[in-house]
Structures are given as structure tokens and as C-alpha cells.
Amino acid sequence: MTATVAGFISYDDARARALQPFALTRPTSELRAGALLVRERWAQVTGAPSGGFVGAPHVRTFEEGDAPPCTSGLIAAGTILVNSRCAPALDAHLAPDASHWRCDGRVAAVRLAQALPVERLDEGSLDLDTLVPDGAPSATIAGWWMDNVWDLVRHLQAMLAHDIPILGRGTDAAPSHLTVLGAHDCYVASGAYIEPMVLADTT
Structure with a gap:
């Protein structure tokens, strides 16, 4: 059996598969959390592309945009x-x-310390803790957990406040004719045209 080699694979555990109604139509990695999809957030953090996902049977044929396919095999x-x-x-x-x-x-x-058969993840009951070798080194990252479907909204303000300054780097400076209120920065997409007499409220 050929092993799937990838930067990262997204895993929908049992709780992710219960995030109704969104879990009816797509894997959780394809939900938007803050400014980006969960998959896109992990791609930015790992610096690697997604090689796929493991989810419930009814989403294994999911196709949309640049979403990777469902993972199979090893x-x-x-x-x-x-x-x-x-x-x-x-x-x-x-x-x-x-x-x-x-x-x-x-x-x-x-x-993963060793190759993992996807079938072990099929039911969503495997806890990632069980894949950690005894005494293995650990590190901490910041982020937000989606334990319930409403957490996508509950954390939205905090996530957007975090995301926008990071994603706004490298965008065009606000034009001089744009009136900006508030203490936060105003970001303008490259090539965007701002009409005269426009006011941006960043409070």
C-alpha cells in the first residue's frame, strides 16, 4: 500500500462531524474561521500544502475550488x-x-512517528493524544477551538481582529482622499479604486 506523503492532513474527529448543519455538506477544514478557511490557516502555519482530509463518509467526495481530496490508504x-x-x-x-x-x-x-492507516480515522473516534509517543517533545501554539457550531461566531471578532493586520501586510496604503476614522489601520486591496468622499470607520 502506497503511503500518502503530505505537509499536513486535516482530521475530522467525531465532534467535528457533529458541527451541524455545516458538517452535512463539507469537511470541517473547509469551513471559514475568521478570515480564512481552517485548511488555509493550517497551510499558513505549517508552510506546507494540504494533502487531503479524513472525514465522515458523506463528505468524502467533497470537491470545491482548490480543496484537496479525501485521503485514503496510508x-x-x-x-x-x-x-x-x-x-x-x-x-x-x-x-x-x-x-x-x-x-x-x-x-x-x-x-506521525510511523505510517498511519486511514481506516483508523474513519469513525472519528481516534484521539490525536493516542498518536503521541511517550516522552515526545511538545510545543504550544495559539488558536481557537471549534467545540460547538456557534464557536465559529463566538470567536469571530477575536479571529478577525487577529487576522486582518496580518493579512493586510503588503496591501496598498490608503489613498490621501480617503477619510479614516478610528484608531485601527485601514487596508486597501492592491489595485482597488476608492471613490472620492468615502469615509472608512475603523473603530
């Missing part, structure tokens, strides 16, 4: 398996010498 040793209910902070850093990373005390991601 997941290769060295692949990072992430819990798709964790939305990491975009400036989080995965310490390279760690075997697993915790967010708020819970294992959010683990680097």
Missing part, C-alpha cells in the same frame, strides 16, 4: 495530522523539534 510517517476543529493563529509557529503541538492544553496537531 498516511506517511512525518506527515502532520491536524485536528480540523482547531483554527490556529496565523502568526503561530510550529517548533520544528516538537512531535506535537498543543492549543489551550489540547493536542491540535501531531507529526
Whole structure:
């Protein structure tokens, strides 16, 4: 059996599969948490592309945009398996010498010490903690957990306040004719045209 080698694989555990009604149509990694999809957040933090996801049977044929396919077979040793209910902070850093990373005390991601058959994840009952070798080095990352479907809204303000300044780096400066109120910065997409007499309230 050929092992799937990837930067990271998103795993929908049983609780992720219960995030109704969204879990009826897509894996949790394809939900928007803050400014980005959960998958996009992990891609930014790991610096690697997503190789796929493991989810409930009814979402295994999910296709949309650049979403990766459902993973099958073996997941290769060295692949990072992430819990798709964790939305990491975009400036989080995965310490390279760690075997697993915790967010708020819970294992959010683990680097597989050996190849893992996807069938062990099929039911969503496997806890990532069980994949951590005894005495393996750990590191902490910042982020938010989606334990209930309303957490996507409950954490939204905090996530957007965190995301926007990071994603706004490199955008165009606000034009001189734009009136800006409030203490926060105003970001303008590259190439965007702002009409005269426009006011932006950043309070």
C-alpha cells in the first residue's frame, strides 16, 4: 500500500462531524474561521500544502475550488495530522523539534512517528493524544477551538481582529482622499479604486 506523503492532513474527529448543519455538506477544514478557511490557516502555519482530509463518509467526495481530496490508504510517517476543529493563529509557529503541538492544553496537531492507516480515522473516534509517543517533545501554539457550531461566531471578532493586520501586510496604503476614522489601520486591496468622499470607520 502506497503511503500518502503530505505537509499536513486535516482530521475530522467525531465532534467535528457533529458541527451541524455545516458538517452535512463539507469537511470541517473547509469551513471559514475568521478570515480564512481552517485548511488555509493550517497551510499558513505549517508552510506546507494540504494533502487531503479524513472525514465522515458523506463528505468524502467533497470537491470545491482548490480543496484537496479525501485521503485514503496510508498516511506517511512525518506527515502532520491536524485536528480540523482547531483554527490556529496565523502568526503561530510550529517548533520544528516538537512531535506535537498543543492549543489551550489540547493536542491540535501531531507529526506521525510511523505510517498511519486511514481506516483508523474513519469513525472519528481516534484521539490525536493516542498518536503521541511517550516522552515526545511538545510545543504550544495559539488558536481557537471549534467545540460547538456557534464557536465559529463566538470567536469571530477575536479571529478577525487577529487576522486582518496580518493579512493586510503588503496591501496598498490608503489613498490621501480617503477619510479614516478610528484608531485601527485601514487596508486597501492592491489595485482597488476608492471613490472620492468615502469615509472608512475603523473603530
